[in-house]
Structure formats: C-alpha cells, structure tokens
Amino acid sequence: MKKNKTMIVVFLTPAVVMFSIIFLYPIFRTVAMSFFKIEGVTDAVSKWQFSGLANYIKLFNTELFRISMWNIFRIWLFGGILVMSLALLFAAILTSGIRFKNAFRAIIYMPNVVSAVALATMWLQYVFSPKFGLFKSIGELLHWEWLAKFQWLDPSHLFMALLIAYCFGMVGYHMLIFASGIERIGTDYYEAATLDGASRIQQFRYITLPLLKGVTKTNITMWSISSAGFFLWSQLFSMVVSNTQTITPVVYMYQNIFGAGNSMTERNAGIGAAVGVLLSVCVVLIFMVCDKVFKDDDIEF
Amino acid sequence: MKKKLLSVLLCVAMTATVFGCGSSGDTASSSDGAASETPEAETPDAGTEAPAESSGDALVYWSMWDAAEPQAQALSQSIEAFTQETGIAVDVQFKGRTGIREGLQPALDAGTNIDLFDEDIDRVNTTWGSYLLDLEELAKANDYESTANAGLMAACREVGGGTLKSIPYQPNVFAYFYNMDIFEKAGVSAVPTTWDEFLDTCQKIKDAGFTPITNDNAYISSLFGYHMSRLIGEPATEEVVKNGDWDNEAVLKTAQAYEELASKGYFSATIESNQWPAGQNTELAMGEAAMYLNGSWLPNEVKEIAGEDFKWGCFSYPAVEGGVDGTEASNYGAQVFAINAKSTKSEQAFQLITYLTKGDADKLLSDMSVGIPADSNNAEWPALLSNVKPVMDSLTTRYPWAAGAEANADMTPIIIENFTKLCGGSLDAQGFVDALKAAGN
Numbered sequence A: 001m002k003k004n005k006t007m008i009v010v011f012l013t014p015a016v017v018m019f020s021i022i023f024l025y026p027i028f029r030t031v032a033m034s035f036f037k038i039e040g041v042t043d044a045v046s047k048w049q050f051s052g053l054a055n056y057i058k059l060f061n062t063e064l065f066r067i068s069m070w071n072i073f074r075i076w077l078f079g080g081i082l083v084m085s086l087a088l089l090f091a092a093i094l095t096s097g098i099r100f101k102n103a104f105r106a107i108i109y110m111p112n113v114v115s116a117v118a119l120a121t122m123w124l125q126y127v128f129s130p131k132f133g134l135f136k137s138i139g140e141l142l143h144w145e146w147l148a149k150f151q152w153l154d155p156s157h158l159f160m161a162l163l164i165a166y167c168f169g170m171v172g173y174h175m176l177i178f179a180s181g182i183e184r185i186g187t188d189y190y191e192a193a194t195l196d197g198a199s200r201i202q203q204f205r206y207i208t209l210p211l212l213k214g215v216t217k218t219n220i221t222m223w224s225i226s227s228a229g230f231f232l233w234s235q236l237f238s239m240v241v242s243n244t245q246t247i248t249p250v251v252y253m254y255q256n257i258f259g260a261g262n263s264m265t266e267r268n269a270g271i272g273a274a275v276g277v278l279l280s281v282c283v284v285l286i287f288m289v290c291d292k293v294f295k296d297d298d299i300e301f
Numbered sequence B: 001m002k003k004k005l006l007s008v009l010l011c012v013a014m015t016a017t018v019f020g021c022g023s024s025g026d027t028a029s030s031s032d033g034a035a036s037e038t039p040e041a042e043t044p045d046a047g048t049e050a051p052a053e054s055s056g057d058a059l060v061y062w063s064m065w066d067a068a069e070p071q072a073q074a075l076s077q078s079i080e081a082f083t084q085e086t087g088i089a090v091d092v093q094f095k096g097r098t099g100i101r102e103g104l105q106p107a108l109d110a111g112t113n114i115d116l117f118d119e120d121i122d123r124v125n126t127t128w129g130s131y132l133l134d135l136e137e138l139a140k141a142n143d144y145e146s147t148a149n150a151g152l153m154a155a156c157r158e159v160g161g162g163t164l165k166s167i168p169y170q171p172n173v174f175a176y177f178y179n180m181d182i183f184e185k186a187g188v189s190a191v192p193t194t195w196d197e198f199l200d201t202c203q204k205i206k207d208a209g210f211t212p213i214t215n216d217n218a219y220i221s222s223l224f225g226y227h228m229s230r231l232i233g234e235p236a237t238e239e240v241v242k243n244g245d246w247d248n249e250a251v252l253k254t255a256q257a258y259e260e261l262a263s264k265g266y267f268s269a270t271i272e273s274n275q276w277p278a279g280q281n282t283e284l285a286m287g288e289a290a291m292y293l294n295g296s297w298l299p300n301e302v303k304e305i306a307g308e309d310f311k312w313g314c315f316s317y318p319a320v321e322g323g324v325d326g327t328e329a330s331n332y333g334a335q336v337f338a339i340n341a342k343s344t345k346s347e348q349a350f351q352l353i354t355y356l357t358k359g360d361a362d363k364l365l366s367d368m369s370v371g372i373p374a375d376s377n378n379a380e381w382p383a384l385l386s387n388v389k390p391v392m393d394s395l396t397t398r399y400p401w402a403a404g405a406e407a408n409a410d411m412t413p414i415i416i417e418n419f420t421k422l423c424g425g426s427l428d429a430q431g432f433v434d435a436l437k438a439a440g441n
Helices: A006-033 A054-061 A063-094 A102-114 A116-127 A134-141 A144-150 A158-185 A185-193 A199-212 A213-228 A232-237 A248-258 A269-293 B004-032 B043-047 B072-088 B096-109 B121-127 B136-141 B150-159 B179-183 B195-206 B220-232 B236-243 B249-263 B278-283 B346-357 B360-368 B387-393 B412-424 B430-439
Strands: B057-065 B092-094 B116-120 B169-178 B211-213 B289-296 B310-314 B332-338
Touching: A006 A269, A054 A269, A063 A158, A063 A213, A063 A248, A063 B092, A063 B412, A063 B430, A102 A158, A116 A134, A116 A232, A134 A144, A144 B236, A158 A213, A158 A232, A158 B360, A185 A199, A232 A248, A248 A269, A269 B236, B057 B072, B057 B096, B072 B092, B072 B346, B096 B116, B116 B346, B121 B150, B121 B211, B136 B332, B136 B346, B150 B332, B169 B179, B169 B346, B169 B360, B169 B387, B179 B195, B179 B310, B195 B211, B195 B360, B220 B236, B220 B249, B220 B289, B220 B412, B236 B249, B236 B289, B249 B289, B249 B412, B249 B430, B278 B289, B278 B346, B346 B360, B387 B430, B412 B430
Parallel strands: B057 B092, B057 B116, B211 B289
Antiparallel strands: B116 B332, B169 B289, B169 B310, B169 B332
C-alpha cells in the first residue's frame, strides 16, 4: 500500500487531539497544581497561590497521610497475596476437569456482579455484626468462643475486616484471567508429562506456573491499578467520616478537595493534586519492578 | 475495498462525534429560550409541552436531596403545586449530598445555568459564599422575616458575613436523644442538666438493665467536642484541635470524664465496633440503649425500626463543673436555600424559596420528613419531635459541627480512633492524650 501522508494526518489528528485534551492536559495541569495552594478545584489559574514544594512537605509531615499510604501498601501486598493465591488455586481446580465447572465459576465470579454498596452493607451490618453476625453465629454453633466474641469492626480489627470483604469480591475476577491463561496451554504438554510419570502437583509446578508468567503479570498490573485507586470500599466501611484503618490516599485526596465529613474544613486542591502525583509515581515504580521480575514471555507455546 | 469503506465510515463516525459534542454543548450553554431550533416548536400546540424540559425558561434548582428521600418527595410535590399556581416552571435536579458537594462549584465555575441550590448552612455560606446573591433586599421587599425563625435568620447572617445570603429551612439541632420508656423504667424523672446528674442518670439506667449510652463512629467525636466545649468554650476547643495543643488540661479532663463513664460500664459493650448506623439502629432504636448524642434527623432515620410507639426525649449536653458553656450552647442550624449571584431570575427564585419555606409546603416537608418546620406560623411540630422544641428554644450559643472536634481534617480520624478506644475501655485517659500527641508529631 502506498503511504498517503494526508490520510495519516487525517486519521491521526482526532486521536492525537483527543489524547492531548483528555490525557495530556489533565496530567500537566495536575502536576502544575501540586505546586500551588488552590481552594476550589475549578478555581481560575489567577487565583492559584504558588507554594513550591509546600504541599509535598506537608503531606510527608502529616500522620494521617502516612497512615493512608501504609494502608494502601497493606491492601496491595497482603490483599494481593491473598487474592492471587486464591484466584490461582480456584483457576487450577476449575480447569482440572471437575464437574459443574460452569456453576462453580459463576458462583465465584458472582460478587463482581453485585453492587459494591450492597456487598459492603452485607459485610458491615450483617456478617461482621457483633450482635447477630454470621461469624458470631458460627462461633456459637461450634462453641468457639473466640470467634463468637471477636470484634471485627473495632479500631484494632477494622482493617482486617475491610481486607477480607474486599478480597472476597476480587478473587473471581482474577480467577477468570488465570483460568483463561491455563486453558490456553495445550493438553499435549500435560499428556506428555503424565506419560513421563509427573504428578498433578509437579505438572502444575513445572508446566502451568511457568507458562502463566504473562498472565500473572497482567493480574498483578490490574491488581496494582485497582489498589492505587482504592476509594469506594474505604468510603463504605467508614461512612460520614474517614477512619484511620480504612483511609487511603485517594480518600485523603477527596477530603482535601471537597472537605471532610460534615465539618467545614480547609480545602486545598493543590494537596489533592500532590497526592495524585505521588500515587502515579508509586504505580509507575510497581510497573517497573513487575517488568523486571516478569520479563516478557520468553517461552513460546 | 472493504477496508476502505470501513475507514471512511470510521472517519465519518469520529467527526460526527467530535462535532456532535460541540454543537450539543453550544445549545446547552446558549439556550436562552428565545428561539428553538426544532421546527415543531413553531407550531401553535407546542406550548402544551413541559417547558422545564424543552426550554431554558424554567427555574433551575439543584437540590442536595436524593430523589428517593422523603424531603425530595415533599419538595417535588410542593414544586408541582407552585408551578400550577404561578405558571413558573421549575427544573429540579436531585443531586444528593455528594453530587452537590462535588459538582456544584465546578458547574457554577463553568457557567452552568443554575438559579438556586441548597445545602448545609455552613457549607453554603462559607465554601460557596462568593457565588451567592445578597438576599437582604428581596427579603425586605417580600416581608419574608415576619414569619421566619429569628434565631436561624440571625445564624444565616452571622455565617454570611453580616448579610443575608441564604434562607433557612429544615432546621436541626444536635443534642442527646433518648428513649423515654427506658428513663421511666429506670426511675429517672428529670433530664440531666449537669454532669453529676448525668452520671446519676447513667447509673440508674444501668441498674435497670439497659445500656445507658451508645454511639457510632460517625458521631462519636461530638462527645469529645461537646465536653471540651462545655469546659473551655467552642472557640478554644477549635484552637486546641487545629493547633494540636493536646497538653491543654481540658483534653485530659475530658478524657478522664470519659474514662470514668467507660470504667463504670455506661457505654454499649460493642461501642468500639459500632460502625454507623449499627449503634443507632440496633441499639437505640431497638430499645437496648437509652441515649445517643445526635441531630434531630435521628427519629426520622430510625422510625421504621423504632416503630410508632417509640417516645423520643431530648436534652442538651449537660453542663460540667467550672465550665464556660452550659446547656444553652449546641450545634443548631438548617439546610439553606441560596440564589446564584449570576441568576437572571432571582425574583422568581426567591418566590419559589418563599413558597417552599412557608405555609403548607413547609408543613408538608416537616410532616413527611419528620423535620422541624421553618415557618414560625407552623407552630405544631411532628409528634416525634415534640420534646425537641424546648431544647431548640433554649439555645442561645451556636456551636459548629461536632463543637469543633472535627475542625482539623488531618486529626479527625485519629481523634475518633482513640476516643472510641477510650469509650470502649481499651485506652485510659492518659493513653488517649499521649496518642493524640504522638500523631501530632
């Protein structure tokens, strides 16, 4: 095909213009905003007051922001380990040729279909309830007093409760990605391995896992993105005012842009922008580490 | 060939989208209602169409309520009646609390056509103060204040910087709400007005087999704020919270008072686990716990659970010995209506506000939402709130939200965490003060 420059320009221009307006402009504006004190997020540039690195310095000196970063790290690491291992386990079981595969898959994926608001209400007001909660009833049924009396929602355990509730909903999604990755692997490999006398566990360890490298990278990337933007569950687990156990950087950002709780508190969209910049840096770092650890698929199959 | 066709189609689709967006945006911003682009509009029977949807003539009202809430339903009914009476069409958009909090200012900055909006008295007057039309003249011309609540009008002027920029409706008051049946069973004949009487009341309730006090994470900081403000006044409390002056002896005194309540077993056993609305729903409304420090919206929120026979009592946070403030001080306020300074229909907007905050419309709102009426001629309050009236009438000093305890957003969650532990007995008074000091560093 002959290269037609006009056609290239015609086709690229809308995309480039859109990309610049929707992606590049907000990125540059956000980075710029993080160096200013700005009361309202849509204030005219003439109202911005330059403050240099003050927003960043304030963030690092604020205990609540440090707590929120620690929370997001815990969600990413512990939640990640929990979700990825369960997702991989379920995916391996579902693709091993068990009966009622589709039914099980639908059940595990179900929480993704239900609204997060409904799920969080169920966990918070029913499952974890210290008065008539599911765990309390199970504890009483089995005469496990520690479980019946366990205070899931007090300040010492609220984070764990949040993590369990959140991960419960996320396993199905990542399981589907793993399952599709496993199904992509040809059955010949397993047949050959079986003939060579490899057990199911050995097959999983030496065939499935190495061939899932690319899919694992996808899963971790997806998980990191959803963790960095962790907001809804945090809001649902501490309605009206935020909580030290559930606050995340995005919630902190929201408070600085729109005000916190019912009180009239100081607003500074510049701090919100600085939080956004820091989060982006974190996500980029995670991507770089991921890229190093999981080098592009060097195995072809 | 196929590829070429596809690319041409894609190209057309893309340009259509780009220009489509542009032109629809243009009509939205320039719709002054003078001319309509649709040919049908020129035919004589087009006038039967709802004007609110088809032209820019309607008054645009952004509301803080969600469409499903009783407040929204009452307002919708009244607005319909208003349109029928006056012929003024109203385009009411129920945005909800977060919708209006996040969206109003950007919309006003972008020049969206909004004539009036509503939200909490403090947020409207402070956060959005620069967008408001001064209503002094409109109020005077319409003799608005002859039947308005004088205290709330004064509060609006106070937060409006000395001038009237908002009109209050749905007044509310923050106080202890209690279950009168439990008080009766415990032999408590009068509501406590001092801290000693409060301790005595708690003991009697506990002896009668009930939980004296419960609360939820959403409101628990108010216990701290009100006690501090009783001791040293609200402005001083706010200073302590904003500047992290946790060495102030009022902080330790407040913590000690709550350590005593906790050690005597006056709090719900699950107070540390109470994530709103667990405490108000499963403890107070179910008749297990007796008292809850909250706003006058509480009886409405739990009315389905508490049932019609639940008798609500109300008293202002008790005075403490040697304190600056007494029971005359509390947070009271209202939702307020305000008019966009750029509105071209300010008189019509004020007409609507007057209609909604007076007479039948005010009464309807009060009845449907179990709220306090704004019109002083509507002297009869909903039965569930009849005991709130004396408290509201007795207040002379106005506290802001949580009596200053939530004035520093960076500290609020930390205060809540440690105060909750203090109430649950897993932290003592000194531990509470130490935790706040550590977080301030």
